[in-house]
Amino acid sequence: MPERSLAVIILAAGQGTRMKSSLPKVLHRIGGRSLIAHVLDTAAGLSPEQVLAVVRHERERVAEAIVDHAPDTVIVDQDAVPGTGRAVEQALAALPQHFDGSVVVLSGDVPLIDAGTLDRLVRGHLEGGRAMTMLSAIAENPTGLGRILRDSGGSVTGIVEEKDADEAQRRITEINGGVYVFARRAIEAALAEIDTNNAQGEKYLTDAAARILASGGGVEAVATDDPWLVAGVNDRAQLAEAGREMNARTVRAHQRAGVTIQDPATTWIDADVSIEPDVEILPGTFLQGATSIASGAVIGPDTTLVDCEVGEGARIRRSEATLAVFSPGVEVGPFAFIRPGTELGAGGKIGAFVETKNAKIGDGSKVPHLSYVGDATIGDGSNVGAGTIFANYDGVRKHQTQVGDAVRIGSKNVLIAPVTIEDGTYTAAGTVVRKDVPSGALALNVAPQRNIEGWVAEHRPGTSTAEAAERSRTAKDGGK
Numbered sequence: 001m002p003e004r005s006l007a008v009i010i011l012a013a014g015q016g017t018r019m020k021s022s023l024p025k026v027l028h029r030i031g032g033r034s035l036i037a038h039v040l041d042t043a044a045g046l047s048p049e050q051v052l053a054v055v056r057h058e059r060e061r062v063a064e065a066i067v068d069h070a071p072d073t074v075i076v077d078q079d080a081v082p083g084t085g086r087a088v089e090q091a092l093a094a095l096p097q098h099f100d101g102s103v104v105v106l107s108g109d110v111p112l113i114d115a116g117t118l119d120r121l122v123r124g125h126l127e128g129g130r131a132m133t134m135l136s137a138i139a140e141n142p143t144g145l146g147r148i149l150r151d152s153g154g155s156v157t158g159i160v161e162e163k164d165a166d167e168a169q170r171r172i173t174e175i176n177g178g179v180y181v182f183a184r185r186a187i188e189a190a191l192a193e194i195d196t197n198n199a200q201g202e203k204y205l206t207d208a209a210a211r212i213l214a215s216g217g218g219v220e221a222v223a224t225d226d227p228w229l230v231a232g233v234n235d236r237a238q239l240a241e242a243g244r245e246m247n248a249r250t251v252r253a254h255q256r257a258g259v260t261i262q263d264p265a266t267t268w269i270d271a272d273v274s275i276e277p278d279v280e281i282l283p284g285t286f287l288q289g290a291t292s293i294a295s296g297a298v299i300g301p302d303t304t305l306v307d308c309e310v311g312e313g314a315r316i317r318r319s320e321a322t323l324a325v326f327s328p329g330v331e332v333g334p335f336a337f338i339r340p341g342t343e344l345g346a347g348g349k350i351g352a353f354v355e356t357k358n359a360k361i362g363d364g365s366k367v368p369h370l371s372y373v374g375d376a377t378i379g380d381g382s383n384v385g386a387g388t389i390f391a392n393y394d395g396v397r398k399h400q401t402q403v404g405d406a407v408r409i410g411s412k413n414v415l416i417a418p419v420t421i422e423d424g425t426y427t428a429a430g431t432v433v434r435k436d437v438p439s440g441a442l443a444l445n446v447a448p449q450r451n452i453e454g455w456v457a458e459h460r461p462g463t464s465t466a467e468a469a470e471r472s473r474t475a476k477d478g479g480k
Contacts, residue, residue, distance in 0.1 A: 028233070038111035131182065147159070148175065294312040327345050379423065382407040391414050425438070
């Protein structure tokens with residue numbers, strides 16, 4: 001096979017009016033990444049010498065997003081001449097003159113194309129010594145798409161856009177996938193001869209096929225049996241369809257790698273999520289961002305994790321967590337709200353209706369239910385009683401609470417930061433902790449209980465409570 005030297009051009013200049021959005025089309029997201037980011041990652045998988053992206057509409061926003069994701073990408077500005085042919089022509093001009101290899105052309109709104117398919121396309125292109133190779137597909141409904149033209153012997157004779165096609169050509173079901181490999185010199189020469197004399201007044205890249213054939217170059221269309229690889233996103237409905245398909249493929253890949261996913265239809269996993277074998281994912285679970293889950297963990301049902309790290313054997317159910325670290329063997333939920341900066345130590349617990357933020361909770365420590373823990377550090381083996389509030393905000397600034405090892409916080413406590421509760425300490429139920437508590441102490445500030453006899457009869461006469469109290473009094477007095 002001839003020496004492989006590649007450049008990739010990504011077309012991202014279009015306005016995408018059918019999206020009806022203030023956000024540029026290629027920046028809409030599926031699978032946790034923008035459409036253009038998926039294409040950039042695929043391009044990187046080919047190990048090209050250079051990647052170039054052609055931009056125009058919302059130039060600054062699109063260019064910034066591209067460079068943020070793939071810093072080495074060369075940004076090329078399309079001028080006022082419309083059409084994909086012009087976009088490729090300007091990108092070719094940005095390549096070093098000495099580059100004489102193959103040029104792969106991709107669209108920034110076709111997110112499911114994969115590097116393996118492109119690699120096979122490039123190999124076939126080089127082995128066949130062709131000037132142009134394109135990916136095609138058979139579509140049940142080809143409306144709106146360019147058609148591949150072939151002669152009676154099956155050889156490619158050109159590509160026709162639907163607006164320029166006659167009735168016979170519109171009945172063709174082999175569509176142009178918009179994915180190409182060109183010999184650089186061949187495509188440069190072809191584009192120099194193409195004009196905008198067509199139904200849309202654009203410089204079509206597709207016209208290159210006929211030009212290359214006329215000059216004696218080889219052209220081939222390779223049909224894929226997976227139309228999703230060439231499916232473009234042009235409106236919100238297609239965005240959702242592509243997102244569902246990408247998610248289905250992501251879920252299936254994890255299943256084949258040893259992950260149990262009970263209900264793929266209600267499980268959504270972003271492209272950057274990593275899951276080890278023997279994890280179990282229950283229905284209604286969303287795993288987003290750079291979340292990683294270690295072996296033996298059980299996640300769900302009805303759980304959302306965003307950019308979280310989950311250790312071996314952890315159990316998280318019916319909860320939501322963002323930018324949190326869960327050590328091995330922890331238990332979380334149900335109905336916990338875990339905010340950024342939370343770290344739960346090995347064997348620890350965050351239970352029902354607990355909210356945490358910027359909280360480091362030590363090994364074996366537990367916050368079982370109905371509590372808020374914010375801007376706090378809790379040592380190992382401590383327990384926080386039900387209904388406890390870490391009062392960290394004074395209206396201007398937030399303050400830290402330090403809780404030591406083997407501390408027992410009583411139910412319905414309020415810990416008013418900044419405060420330190422040292423190792424081996426108890427606090428009584430209902431305590432408001434305003435001062436530091438030394439090791440081994442019991443903190444309490446409960447006022448003595450006072451019972452006002454006869455209050456109900458005097459202040460709530462005729463109520464069911466007064467009647468119950470009277471019945472109780474009568475019974476105690478022996479019915480008198």
